[in-house]
Amino acid sequence: MSRALSSSRIGLFQALTACVFWGLMPVYFKLLQSVDALEIVAHRIIWSVPLLLVILYFRKNIASLGPAFTDRKLRWAMLASASLIAANWLIYVWAVHEDHILAASLGYFISPLLSVLWGRIFLGEKLSRNKWIAIAIATAGVSVLAVQALDTLWISLALAVSWSSYGLVRKIADIGPIVGLTAETSILFLPFTLFLIWLTFGLPPSTASQHLGDDRMIDLLLIGGALVTAIPLVLFASAVKKMTLSAIGLLNYLAPTIQFLVGVLIYKEALTPSHIICFALIWISLAIYSTDSFLSGKAARKPQSV
Template sequence: MADPSSSNRIGFIQALLACAFWGFLPIYFKLLQSVAPLEIVAHRIFWSVPLLLVILYFRKNLSGLRNSWADPKVRGALLASSILIAGNWLTYVWAVHEDHILAASLGYFINPLISVFLAMIFLKEKLRRNQWIAVGIAAIGVSILAIEAWDTLWISLALAGSWSLYGLVRKIAVVGPIVGLTIETTYLFVPVLLFLIWLTFGSAPPTSTTHFGDHLSIDILLFGGAAISAIPLMLFAAAVKKMSFSTIGLMQYLAPTLQFLIGVFLYREPLTTSHIICFILIWISLAIFSADAIFGAPAKKAAAT
């Protein structure tokens, strides 16, 4: 029998590595500044398909892929999630390229709170008092930011909304994370392939000064986009099985925190007063929300028994 403390420790390391991967993504995409965001996302999708198939082969789960693909409900759900994930990736890469890392990090801070609303609307889950307080504080923070940074607020809301909807669809679809991502990228494979053929024999987007085939370092980074999609996902999926859900939820705030710090201290993005107030209120909101998730749910369960 496995030692629970050892399993939890391994899970913590896996979750930490996954969140670090996601947190340092701005640096990765900044290295591809000379390539248009659409081309970066196209390569990320294109190379993900063969890589994920290889992963499923070695994990002996190709049968799971066939079974999920044979289910019309799963196929329909993943068609919707493939569009959401493509839009999320494209918005994020564009935001990094245009020096809006702070706006992107704010989107992922807001995401859990939007997810709560979606769960209430579509899954009929009820908000507890502290959750309403947390949502209200976050709404005040976003409203303050909207007054001064209206031109970039759409980035935060687009990322938060697309990722929350993606999470909702994936919750409804009964499919594993790797199998699901394989089907999603397979849906997008043909359009992406046609786009890359057009780039090869046509012309690169106006915002591209380099693209695949020009420099070995760029080629490696574009191919590596598949790895940065698959590796943290596998680590996080493995960690979820070993750790409490509340701890996992708290650790997910590490990634946007790292992105925030990278935006401010590495790339010197302007940090306005409204940014500071908004982020403080968001962090307070998340602290209340997380505390309620850890202590509120067990208390409610105990009261019901």
């Protein structure tokens, strides 16, 4: 019993650390303001590959990478998830650079609710009455924001759709989180390497330039993008094995909450009445959704314990 409690506490610490990493991500990318968003994503992908391979080696799990490239169905799934994660990262970094952190955080608040909807549409998962109410309230919140913030609403929706769709593909694909990310970044490695070569040699029609080598701090931050990507994922993947899914589900809202606070308190982004109403409705919908999920999980476990 005490061992299980200790394991749960370790898992909670790991999950909290991962969420704080993700929540403070805007601060990291703001330090790279002088670098184009696409170049940042390219470095994040390229440097992640060797780091993730090292992690898999020490976890004695490199063999699990084989099916991602040899199994036809899994290969297509990895290609789809790689495209979605690249698009999500690019939109997110661009949004941070353009002072749209609030719009980005809203996207990650909407994402879990979209995931529920995707589960109903594509996987035939049944939705309770409370979950439908939660989705309706969230839709109302987004509609309110559309009235006054239509110019940034696309950022929130693009991030929510890409992230929730990525989750759907990864749920269907039979592959672990770290192995999957290694496969995805490996798929993206060649095209983004060619992109950086194109920047380095200034090949037409490029007018941009490669920033690696210009400044030591920028170099460290570009390479460090691999650590920022891998560390929270490894911690969260480990925490999932030690904690209940209901607890993990609630912690998923910590990262966008931190991002929201970073945008308002640190970077002084404008918080309009429509933002306040929208976020309030989203938080209410998430509270209803989380409570319903917790009670459903508790009811499902009760017969087993009896």
